[in-house]
Amino acid sequence: MTASTERFREFRMPDVGEGLTEAEILKWYVAVGDTVSDGQVVCEVETAKAAVELPIPFDGVVHELRFGEGTTVDVGTPIISVDTTPGAGPAEPEAAPAAPEPEAEPQGRQAVLVGYGAAPSSTKRRARKAPAESAPKAAYAAAVQAELNGHAAPAPAPVAPAAPAPAVVGPAGAGAERPLAKPPVRKLAKDLGIDLGAVTPTGPGGVVTRDDVHAAAQAVAEPAAPAVRPVQAVPAGAAASAGETRAGETRIPVKGVRKATAQAMVASAFTAPHVTEFITVDVTRTMKLVQKLKADPDMAGLRVNPLLIVAKALLVAIRRNPDVNAAWDEENQEIVRKDYVNLGIAAATPRGLIVPNIKDAQAKTLPELSKALADLVSTAREGRTSPADMSGGTVTITNVGVFGVDTGTPILNPGESAILAVGAIKLQPWVHKGEVKPRHVTTLALSFDHRLVDGELGSKVLADTAAVLEQPKRLLTWG
Structure with missing residues (x-):
């Protein structure tokens, strides 16, 4: 040397x-x-x-x-x-x-x-x-x-x-x-x-x-921005070949989080056989519970919203149907059931979609779960989510309702067994106690890996989640 x-x-x-x-x-x-x-x-x-x-x-x-x-x-x-x-x-x-x-x-x-x-x-x-x-x-x-x-x-x-x-x-x-x-x-x-x-x-x-x-x-010349390819216009009427840009088009390189997300979604969609089931549920009582929790001294300083109750409802459903919390081991041809729930929350950030997860979410109280959700969201928005926070997830929630969307058919996060999409909560006419009344209603969609979750198990998880949101008191009787 x-x-x-x-x-x-x-x-x-x-x-x-x-x-x-x-x-x-x-x-x-x-x-x-x-x-x-x-x-x-x-x-x-x-x-x-x-x-x-x-x-x-x-x-x-x-x-x-x-x-x-x-x-x-x-x-x-x-x-x-x-x-x-x-x-x-x-x-x-x-x-x-x-x-x-x-x-x-x-x-x-x-x-x-x-x-x-x-x-x-x-x-x-x-x-x-x-x-x-x-x-x-x-x-x-x-x-x-x-x-x-x-x-x-x-x-x-x-x-x-x-x-x-x-x-x-x-x-x-x-x-x-x-x-x-x-x-x-x-x-x-x-x-x-x-x-x-x-x-x-x-x-x-x-x-x-x-x-x-x-x-x-x-x-x-002035330096060009690194993230966007300069536009080289193709004359009108001429066919643009691969890599060429027509006038009015901008090419943005796919890299980092966006590239990884695209690759993961393609791999998941064409590896795990997806099944998606839907259920529409009256969540009026959940909305009332949210308002009561906001005024509860035990929740002072914590963020309380419908997503918190949805997360708790899904955790209760997993506890009642533990076989859903599993992974498919292709190499060894085994189903790996997990006793812990690392609950993923899909978050849209300037760098693209990421899915950090709350470790051992099943063991957290409602205040602890609220704090974990708030920390997860703020960290993701600041772009400070660590790779460890995005590894080891078991089940995910994606809240498409924040965009005003009723529902969707979510794609599984690779290595996970299920993903729950939560639609927008809207006042709709609903039959309640024999009368048509305006009620808060939402649609849930659960996609699951049909290799390890059959229709009966997937249906039970979705139905139990909806049941808790319809009657939140089940958090006490089932939880």
Whole structure:
């Protein structure tokens, strides 16, 4: 192991949960030249399940950010390089851009988040170019030292990767020298599609700086938003081939949570044989109970709504019909019945649909369940739901009624046995005690995996849930 390898340590993209293979860098909290300490959060990444903040497991000074914001990186790939001995003087020009050999972390100090575990990486390191031999070493070393001392401007988020920067060429003819620039600046120029040979350097010894690259980029055009592909209109009447965009169309890359949701729904729909049953129920008494609970001192400060009672009703139905709380083990051809209920709640967020779950929901009192629901919703809206919170669900509720929808045919969350859709609660004419009266009515839809839940069992779960909502006093007699 060389001295350079010992000095510069790399933090690799960890597996932040459940065998994920890649993550997108959403935001850097540090820049080149910043001092970092063990446990400090250096960036936020989005996986296929959630946004997660990554702490770095060692001290030092940021030497290089390997990828810009908006870049998707494979697990195991180095994303940041840290100089662990910044007082040792300038790094050798040839050593700075060279990729260090993989270095084993000390036992218990691997670059992973607490509770997630490390995933072995087979990612191949991208070859990196060494500085040109013709570059004056003194100027290059001074530039690297300035980077380490924090004199360079922090690296802003680059836009979506454009076409690779053209090869640097000088005036016509052979012998043109390669422009002087540090590796992070070269990468920035490549990301922005800027030819370093066309950039006017302002750094010491004719070194191209970050500011020089950004000035060149602004002179060419304003950066485009990374999330949307530019529209390249197809002439009217012409047939658009795959990948082409007609005038008036916008293409949005499918990645992160949306991509994972799409893949999971396709896998679920074409793996588990879905059956959906419906029931329309008078929930007037449930609505009255909600109002009474809001005034109950034991529920003070807690959010009380119909969804809370629906969740409790479903938990009672599962308790009466425990075989529904199971999973299908395809590999071993077994049905795995579970004594715990991890109740999933489908939540629409800016990043897409996610389904965090309340662990051991069957053991919670009504106030505890109310608090758990409130925490789950607020965390999801803030984009802070952890991968662990979305793993291990057994049964899910999706409240389509908040959108004014009467009902639907929900698709199972992969690995779960059932999902209950709750429709909008509306005043409707209803026969009550032999007379037509306006009553609060809703429609429930239960989809279940017919491999492990037959029609009788599914019907009992749905009917019991409806019965509790119609007569909430059953929470006492059945619960």
